[in-house]
Amino acid sequence: MSLASSERSAPFLLTGPALMVFLGLVIVPLGMTVLLSFYDWGQYKGIVPEFTLKNWIEVFTDSYFFEIFLRTFRIALLVTLATMLIGVPEAYILNRMSPAWRSGFLLVVIGPLLVSVVARTLGWALLLGSTGIVNQALIGMGLIAQPLPFMFTETGVVIALVHVLMPFMILAVWASLQRLDPQIENAALSLGAGTLTIWRRVILPQIVPGILSGAIIVFSLAASAFASPAIIGGRRLKVAATLAYDEFLNTLNWPLGAAVASLLLIALVLITVGSNRLIERRYAQVFE
Amino acid sequence: MSHLVLDGLTKRFGSFTAVEAMDLSVERGEFVSLLGPSGCGKTTTLQMIAGFVPVDSGTIRLDGSDLGPVAPNRRGLGIVFQSYALFPHMTVAENIAFGLEMRDVPRAERDARTRAAMELVGLKGFADRYPRRMSGGQQQRVALARALVIRPALLLLDEPLSNLDAKLREEMQGELRQIQRSVGTTTILVTHDQHEAMALSDRIVLMNQGRIEQIGAPDAVYDRPASAFVASFLGKTNVLRGTADGRGAVAIGDLVLALAGAGSGPVQLAVRPERLVLAEQGLGARITSRVFQGTHWLLGAESAAGPVMLMRANDGLPVPKEGEAVHLRFAPADAALLPGGVSA
Numbered sequence: 001m002s003l004a005s006s007e008r009s010a011p012f013l014l015t016g017p018a019l020m021v022f023l024g025l026v027i028v029p030l031g032m033t034v035l036l037s038f039y040d041w042g043q044y045k046g047i048v049p050e051f052t053l054k055n056w057i058e059v060f061t062d063s064y065f066f067e068i069f070l071r072t073f074r075i076a077l078l079v080t081l082a083t084m085l086i087g088v089p090e091a092y093i094l095n096r097m098s099p100a101w102r103s104g105f106l107l108v109v110i111g112p113l114l115v116s117v118v119a120r121t122l123g124w125a126l127l128l129g130s131t132g133i134v135n136q137a138l139i140g141m142g143l144i145a146q147p148l149p150f151m152f153t154e155t156g157v158v159i160a161l162v163h164v165l166m167p168f169m170i171l172a173v174w175a176s177l178q179r180l181d182p183q184i185e186n187a188a189l190s191l192g193a194g195t196l197t198i199w200r201r202v203i204l205p206q207i208v209p210g211i212l213s214g215a216i217i218v219f220s221l222a223a224s225a226f227a228s229p230a231i232i233g234g235r236r237l238k239v240a241a242t243l244a245y246d247e248f249l250n251t252l253n254w255p256l257g258a259a260v261a262s263l264l265l266i267a268l269v270l271i272t273v274g275s276n277r278l279i280e281r282r283y284a285q286v287f288e
Numbered sequence: 289m290s291h292l293v294l295d296g297l298t299k300r301f302g303s304f305t306a307v308e309a310m311d312l313s314v315e316r317g318e319f320v321s322l323l324g325p326s327g328c329g330k331t332t333t334l335q336m337i338a339g340f341v342p343v344d345s346g347t348i349r350l351d352g353s354d355l356g357p358v359a360p361n362r363r364g365l366g367i368v369f370q371s372y373a374l375f376p377h378m379t380v381a382e383n384i385a386f387g388l389e390m391r392d393v394p395r396a397e398r399d400a401r402t403r404a405a406m407e408l409v410g411l412k413g414f415a416d417r418y419p420r421r422m423s424g425g426q427q428q429r430v431a432l433a434r435a436l437v438i439r440p441a442l443l444l445l446d447e448p449l450s451n452l453d454a455k456l457r458e459e460m461q462g463e464l465r466q467i468q469r470s471v472g473t474t475t476i477l478v479t480h481d482q483h484e485a486m487a488l489s490d491r492i493v494l495m496n497q498g499r500i501e502q503i504g505a506p507d508a509v510y511d512r513p514a515s516a517f518v519a520s521f522l523g524k525t526n527v528l529r530g531t532a533d534g535r536g537a538v539a540i541g542d543l544v545l546a547l548a549g550a551g552s553g554p555v556q557l558a559v560r561p562e563r564l565v566l567a568e569q570g571l572g573a574r575i576t577s578r579v580f581q582g583t584h585w586l587l588g589a590e591s592a593a594g595p596v597m598l599m600r601a602n603d604g605l606p607v608p609k610e611g612e613a614v615h616l617r618f619a620p621a622d623a624a625l626l627p628g629g630v631s632a
Binding site: 181183184186187188190191193194201202205283285286 | 376386
């Protein structure tokens, strides 16, 4: 092989392994899932490789599916808002800490990611149960008479998801805070701005990109989360991911499950890309 | 009464004393530079005046009233930061108008003052630009306009020109001086650049290790340095060893000068390279290096009183070559007697 041709093929050779993994493990199965969603299925005949739109029509017309998708995105939206509300100030405080304290607290922030999802969610189940610590404490303080229902409710699912997805928001916002000019707050201060004004007019607009990327990650992960809704939401409070799981493994209606999974993917892509476009246009000057 | 008075201003960080018992009076409309090497306390002083760093002891008085209890956002000082610290998500006009907005200046007046400020710094027509789309020099002008538009009692400049290239820096120096003159705002400049301090200031405050070494007009400080530190920090200088005879005469090699106050015994004299001249007789020396710098030659020489540097104007006359033996002379008025006698 001549030098020129080896130089030209080098990028392909170098990216080859990763490309093969991506193609083989992501693109091909994804394509097969989408294909599967157009197959026929019957209680007695099983999966029949015949082209049909019946799964998609069912998903789009049955209010049962509509309700589950609505719940999925409601939970995802609430989780995203909660992580923003808690994560943005937390990232700001983290950024102002001295390096020694910061590394300690960073570990606390990343903590949830270091614990297995099942162990963590079961922990939440212990805390949130009707005789769990949270309810006992609230009753003990005389704030409530009856235990609040957390388990098998959307509230419980949202709390557990906020906990585990918080690091993604904090790290994303922290990264954008680090790009801020360290003197910018003093500049605003010298021009007569108070703390709240500095936050609203100077800091917040500049960290929008960080908040946005955090929100996109949190929203996608919350909408496609499986373990937390499965354990805390239980069998009845279904979301899109647990619905697809049930169709695949309980009903054995793979094509319908595939349609649900594909729809979740398409909806997620549309929502995240759409909101990304919208916010990037609105805050064009800080996205550079 | 002076406009701004620093009285015994002190700041410590742990066991490190950043600024120690600093006294300074600045008159209205004056342009004063705090000059010194990094870590000399000049920036800390500025930050204490701005209110970003709390004062340990001492007071800062502006027009007679104590600034200590006043929050930084109520001091009404204009500050230009080294990094400019412009708001990247706001246009030039929005950046400049920010301080006026905070003061609830009515819309019409705000617009008029913003426009006037942009004109003052030569940014007419840039109103809707974003800072990121501007050059360093232009950003610098926005920062200056933003600080001046609020009509501050005091303009604080923190190394404002250090991020510009040499040519632009020189241009901006001239412009900064001219703008300050026309507006008449009392200005304090923090810089480590002696040329900048000398070009801009009415007075220079030379600082070292948290203390003031010397205060004076640029030419006065340059010509009559009060210490070896000032002499070596401000411009190039030759330190010549000599011997005083106790009767007002000092011998430096073969050169004998009448110098009042020299005492007797070994002395050190600071002489600027541009004041050392080649002569028929005087201090014997041998040229060791010769560098052409356009307007002049910079000659290095080994003399009986130590190594020296001298400037020789590029006047068309022959210049001594390396290795050539020469004689050097200077006027007694051009030599500054350094205190502390001879250091080893």
